[in-house]
Amino acid sequence: MKMKVNKSTIPSGSLTKNYLPTDYSDVYACVTDSGKEMSPDDIMVSFWTDFPRWINTLFKLRNFLVKLVGLKGAENDNVKELEECIRTGKTYDFVSVPAKSANETVLLLSDRHLDAYLSVYIEHQTISVITLVKFKNKLGRAYFFVIRPFHGLIAKSLLKRAVKRNCFVFLSHNYINYDTKSTGAFCAKPHGSFTYRRRAHRIVQFFICPQAWRRFFAAH
Numbered sequence: 001m002k003m004k005v006n007k008s009t010i011p012s013g014s015l016t017k018n019y020l021p022t023d024y025s026d027v028y029a030c031v032t033d034s035g036k037e038m039s040p041d042d043i044m045v046s047f048w049t050d051f052p053r054w055i056n057t058l059f060k061l062r063n064f065l066v067k068l069v070g071l072k073g074a075e076n077d078n079v080k081e082l083e084e085c086i087r088t089g090k091t092y093d094f095v096s097v098p099a100k101s102a103n104e105t106v107l108l109l110s111d112r113h114l115d116a117y118l119s120v121y122i123e124h125q126t127i128s129v130i131t132l133v134k135f136k137n138k139l140g141r142a143y144f145f146v147i148r149p150f151h152g153l154i155a156k157s158l159l160k161r162a163v164k165r166n167c168f169v170f171l172s173h174n175y176i177n178y179d180t181k182s183t184g185a186f187c188a189k190p191h192g193s194f195t196y197r198r199r200a201h202r203i204v205q206f207f208i209c210p211q212a213w214r215r216f217f218a219a220h
Contacts, residue, residue, distance in 0.1 A: 003163065005030045005156040008128060015099040015106055016119045016130050024133040024144065028155050030163060031126050038166050040105040040120040043127060044086050046162035047120065049079045114140030129159045 008029035010016060032038075078092075085092035086107065089100060098117075099106040106119040119130040131151070135141045 003030050003032065003160055005160050010130055011121050011123060011128060013103075013123070014119060014121050014128075014130060015101060015104050016117055016121075016132055018099065019117055019132055019134075022117075022132040023135045023141070024148075025131065026152065026155070027128055027130050028152070028159055029126055029128040030159060032163055032167065033125060036167060038122065038127070038163070040100075040103060040122050041087050042166050043120045043122070043159075043162045044105045044107065044118075045083050046165045047118075047129070047158050048082055048086070050161060050165055052157065052161065113137055113143060127159070127163055129155055131155065 005028050008027040010025070010027055081092050082095065084090055085095055085097065086105060089097040094109055094111055096108050096110070097106065098108045103123060104119055104121045106117055109116045109118070113136050115134045115136070117130070117132040119128075119132075121128040121130060133144055135144065
């Protein structure tokens with residue numbers, strides 16, 4: 001699935017406007033034609049629990065370095081508790097959910113040096129990730145100055161990854177039939193009309209059907 005993430009502006013209906021003005025803000029948005037109605041909670045959960053290796057390494061380095069200057073790191077890396085926080089509005093460590101609606105979920109990451117709001121806002125097929133930062137003192141400003149060059153790259157990468165992950169779940173549920181009688185394994189059988197039907201069928205079939213493996217290796 002080809003997907004382009006671009007810089008954008010805060011949507012007019014976003015709950016984050018209640019937290020303006022701020023010291024820093026940005027918005028990244030993408031448009032998906034997957035046909036699935038994704039919820040902001042689903043995207044937010046994927047955003048925070050499904051890191052590529054290089055981003056995971058950066059976060060580990062960040063957590064080590066911030067302790068040296070008195071900032072909070074992710075002490076308890078509990079994915080289930082974090083997901084529960086996002087979906088139910090509970091507080092997890094220094095993460096809370098100050099606002100939520102049917103098409104938006106807002107997280108607040110707060111410590112004594114800065115407050116960072118991260119929002120996932122969905123309108124039609126456009127998915128936006130909004131970041132707002134408020135500094136509480138000079139240390140918070142210095143900290144964000146250091147991480148700012150990486151922030152945009154990470155936000156765009158995680159947004160694209162989260163959307164693709166949720167689209168793949170949709171494809172899996174809609175284009176896989178469990179045909180154990182004829183093959184003894186899960187085999188993909190596409191049905192219905194969909195832009196990526198053939199491509200999804202071939203990809204999923206290759207990875208989960210032994211027959212596809214045999215045909216591939218026989219041809220090569």
